Amino acid sequence: MPRDFVIGWDIGGAHVKAARIEDGRVRDIAQWPCPLWQGLEHVDNALAQAALRWPDLAHADHAVTMTGEMADLFEHREAGVAAIAARLASHCGERIAFYAGAAGWVAFDSVSAHWERIASANWFATAQLVASRIPHAVLVDIGSTTTDLIPIQDGRIVARGTDDAGRLKSGELVYQGVVRTPLCALAHRIRFCGEHYNVMNEFFATTADVYRLTGALDPLHDQQPAADGGAKDRHGTCQRLARMIGRDARDAAGHDWVDLAHRWRDAQLAHLSLNLTRVLGRTGLAHNVVLIAAGCGAFLVDALAEPLGRDVVRFDALPGIGIDAGEAGDAARGWARVCAPCVAVGMLRTDTDTDTRETSEALFA
Secondary structure, X not given: OOOOEEEEEEEOOOEEEEEEEEOOEEEEEEEXXXXXXXXXXXXHHHHHHHHHHOOOHHHOEEEEEEOHHHOOOOOOHHHHHHHHHHHHHHHHOOOEEEEOHHXXXXXXXXXXXXXXXXXXXXXXXXXXXXXXXXXXXXXXEEOOOOEEEEEEEOOEEOOOOOOHHHHHHHOOEEOOOOOOOEHHHOOOEEEEOOEEEEOOOOOOOEHHHHHHHHOOOOHHHOOOOOOOOOOOOHHHHHHHHHHOOOOOHHHOOXXXXXXXXXXXXXXXHHHHHHHHHHHHHHHOOOOOOEEEEXXXXXXXXXXXXXXXXXXXXXXXXXXXXXXXXXXXXXXXXXXXXXXXXXXXHHXXXXXOOOOHHXXXXXXHO
């Protein structure tokens, strides 16, 4: 029988995301800041907040995926997987399973043997759920830090890369997002008030400043500190953008800084579009593909799809993702789109009706 109460977890290097799934329906989703590079206690803090939100957490089955093993807190990724898995198991108990991509589910006592499959497999969970519902698609998951571009053909994931290194090589992983990416990573020169400027290669501003000023970034998803630790109001945002070209916010009118924000947006879109075109061209999907929009940067996917003449389907609108109607349901749909991997891993686990230990032994025998 399918599991009737599952918490899906996505443990990242900047956020912990969790989805509560009951009777195959998404009931609640939450995201907590987790600067993992500062210490594992931030995972503990997020899990403690989850326990306050869901007091019956101990009665759930837990499905875990992660990317946080990449944090420079750890000597290497293997150590990161082991440490994160141990932290989750200590909080969640024995009813926990770790997602290992195409290999399925791994029990805690098998994590060390299969860490390479567990490491940064969250993209595969989202793509696997999409592939079960949309046969020809590209998953475009634009998060706070990274973008996944995952091709799906005939209901199968046809990505060339299987890990972060391989996906960076293939263009299926782009290390840009809409919150944490330093602006100096987007362009070396930028146009402002009719003139071109070299960009300062300093951590003066991030993409959150861009999309906060354009009005596209939901404040609920703007959870990371600003580059200077300062205010996220209009003046503070303009001041950080101004520093990128050696100016101050008082040097120009407000609409000039908004225009500059749109130019940064255009630079990011150009880079994402280049990689998307590369992925589409390699797989031959350009003529019959839809784009599946996910992540807190899903608002950019329409702009990526328009030149290609492709339709866009929001992750939360996929068939079979049950979310209740009403105001609470609307909020859950928005968070499902933002936190797609934890929803996906929870849904996939809900449909698994065999014991975790038996599954891992069958897959890795």
